[in-house]
Every structure is written in C-alpha cells, then in structure tokens.
Amino acid sequence: MLDTKQIAVLTIATLAIAGLSVQTYKYLTTPSFDPQLAIDIDYYSKVSYCDVDAIQKWNCGDSCNYHSGMTEVQAFNKKTKEAQGYCGYDAPNKRIVVAYRGSSNIQNWIANFQVIPVKYAECQGCLVHDGFQLTLKEISDNINACVQNLAKKYQNAQVFVTGHSLGGALATLSALEIAKIVNPSKIVFMNFGSPRVGNQQFVEYFNSVITNKIRVVNFKDIVPHLPLKIMDFKHVNTEVWMLSNGGINDYKVCLTEEDPNCSDSVKAPTAADHTDYFGFYTGC
Template identity: 35%
Template sequence: QNWIKDLVWKQVDLNYPNMPDAKVHTGFYSAYNNTLLRPAITNAVRKARRLYGDISVIVTGHSMGGAMASFCALDLAISLGSDSVHLMTFGQPRIGNAAFASYFEQYVPSAIRVTHEHDIVPHLPPYFFFLPHLTYHHFPREVWEHDVDGNTTFRVCDGSGEDPDCCRSVFALFLSASDHLTYMGVEIAADDWSTCRIVMAQSVERLQLYLASNVITSKIPVDIIIADHSVQTDPSSSS
C-alpha cells in the first residue's frame, strides 16, 4: 500500500480519548494503540523504572515510525509525567488537528520534529490554513535541516508547529521523496523483504535491487519483469 499517496486525501477521523475536539489519523493511532506494541513498550518502561528508578524515556522514530513514536510519547507522558518523556522524530507526517497539537504540546513539551530539505512526508496529510479546525496541524517544535550556501544548517522553528519559514516554505512542486531517505547525513535503509521502503530508481537494474518494497517511487518510467523463482520449469521443454 502506498501510504504516502493515501495521506494526500486522509482526513482527521478519530476523536482522541479524553481530549475534547482533538482528532487524529486513525491509522497512525491504531498502529501504536491497537497493537501489541503498546503493552510491550509500557511494560518494558515500567520494568526499567522499577530497576533503575525514575529514569527519563526518549522516544524516536522516522517517517511512519515517527508518527507512531509521537503517540507512544504522549501515552507515556500521560502515565509517567511530562518531565519524564522526550521525543525526537525524523520526517514524520502530521497526525492530528490543531486541538490535538495543542494538547500534545502540553503533555510532551520536550518534543523535536526534525525535517530535511524538501522532504515531502512532513507536508502530509496537507495543512490548509483556511480550515484551522478541520485540517491537520503539526505539533511543535520543528527543527529544519537544510542547505544554506553549501553548508548544512539546522533552523529552530517557531512554536506554532507550522512555521511558514521552515519546511513549509518549500514550494509544493519541489517536494521530494528522496530527501525523506537521508537525515543528518544518515541514509535510511531497510534490510529485509518485510520492511516498507521508498525506492528512488534510476535504472531497471537498480530497481531490481530494491524490489523488497511495497512503496515504489520512480522518476523514470521503466518496464519490470519479476521472475518467480518458486516456479520450477523443465529444462528439456522448449517454448
């Protein structure tokens, strides 16, 4: 499933529990709250704090993992206290509306969303300034990694969550999927067939190296033939 494409049209559609007017993205919410991930993490944190005392917790994630990390940080902050939880995400999409972003800032004040150059994902789902109560809205604080005169610069953005002088200053036509794959000089890659990746292929040969993906974005049209090696053929037969 091309979840990035889906985000273009996805509306805030779930009321966040015990937060009036706060609405969030059902898929991202469910990926953390309605799976085994939540009890596994909360139990591990409780065990660690029993062993080592009231230690702080740092939650991090990239892309969709950043969205899930945000819900995780909020969940832990509500149960452990805001001073105990810190969040840093990389290239995460928007996950809720403005009311949710306001609640999030109260519960997780120590949150940083790193964005990179023209990365398309932080722009999704779309933000519409003329629909403030209906549209998605990032929580603060963004740190925008971008190039200035050949030097990498990290701009600390304002507290609105939607600073027009940070990644939102990038014109829509220049948004890039490839910028989503590198953060702080580290290339984001996956190692096995079970992992979702974005593939930027410049040739059929390179694309075939990265077919372990269910999200494929290519600037160059290519014809692909995928051989099914599980099918046995008779070498003596001819076609």
C-alpha cells in the same frame, strides 16, 4: 538574579516595544537543538527498521553497534498493519528507549493514506489520523508494559521516544501514552520526517503535555507536508529544519507551529530527502 525564562520574557517585551517582532527574537536566540544528540537518537530510530529477531538480540550490524550498551530489549511486530517497534535500556547513557519503524511495506502505506480524522479520547475536540492510531494500537500495550517495567527498575532514567516517517507519527501518539507512565518531564521526544498526526486541538494538547520535543525535517522532505493542512492536520512543536540534504550544523529552529519560514516554505518537496538524514540512510 533573573533566571533564563525571566530574561527571555523581558527580552521579548523590550523587542516588542522597540517595534521588533517576537518572531525576530526567536531566531536571535541560541537554539537548544544538539546535532550530535539528534544523530544519537536517529540511530535508535534506524534500528527499528531491522529484523525483529536482530533487534531483540541487539545484533543488527552498525545500526546496533552505535549504541552497543543497549540491554533488556523487547521488539514487537504485529502483522495486521505491520506495526513494529522496540523498547530497551541504554545503560551507558541511562536512557529508556522507545523507537518505531517507518513505512516499509504495502500495509504501512495503506495506514499512511487512511486519512480519516477520528476522535482522540484524551482531549476535548481532538482528532487524529485513524491509520496512525490503529497502527500504534497493535503494539502499544507491549511497549507501555516494557516502559513501565524499565521505569520502575531505572527510576532516574530519561525516556527517549523516537521514530522516522510513519514511525515518527507513532512516536507522537506513543509519547502521550508514556506520559501516563512516567513524569512527562522525563520524556525526550524527537522524531524525523514525520507526517502530521492530528488537528489543532490535538497539537495544543500534545504541546502542553510533552515539553522536551523536537521534530527534525530534512530540507525538502515531502512526508512532513502530509496530510495536507487543508484537511485540518497540523504539526506539533518544535520543528528543526535542516537547510541542506545531509547537513548537520546547517539548520533553523522554528518555535511556532507550521512556521511559514521553515519547511512549510518549501514549494517543491521531494521524496529523495526523506530517506537520508544527517548524511546517512534512515533504515537499518
């Protein structure tokens, strides 16, 4: 009996022979995106915006209460670039969770606009956003140590890596570091409203390492359009484009990088669609 991948290959070949494009096939398939799982992950991201002490105690109101079974939480904030994130274990769901905060102050915005492509040492010809790389560096050792300890303790757990806005960019870089700690097949990567992080070589490297990956873009959110493509920045796969602000079940899954039929088709992006995903505020 043919498996799913073999069926997909045969279907693409059949469509090609019939004169239909592979792009057409992509939108005929059933998307693997699960809106409810995305909301679950977005709540991990929301917590990253809360006060560090509140995160550490997992006592931050509705944002923390959504995942009430979180344990062994470690939260980190470094003042130089105001990097903030946390790591913990969601016991009921058997998930190790890593989440990074988005822009919340002037230091973060400076990091956002420090658009200097610099060498990324892990792959040939790879360049990444200098501000994002330097911001992650402030807390990555702490996060990685937390993941390593939890992964030893909970060997069957998946590792969920997420963040919104700047936090989404940090999560992108962090996922590759975590892939050195655990088997990459255990990583579930999903970010929200992330800017572009690196060049084409970096995108290809990321896509080859992180297999379970989704970028959610809310309708006309402006941040995923930055930094500009003409500056040689590209997005990683796989985009899920929400087709209305606050929508949950109205979306398109886009399997190719920078798909012109998805959010890249928006001609007038807006900041208004950046702070509300799935109908609720992305902050704490």
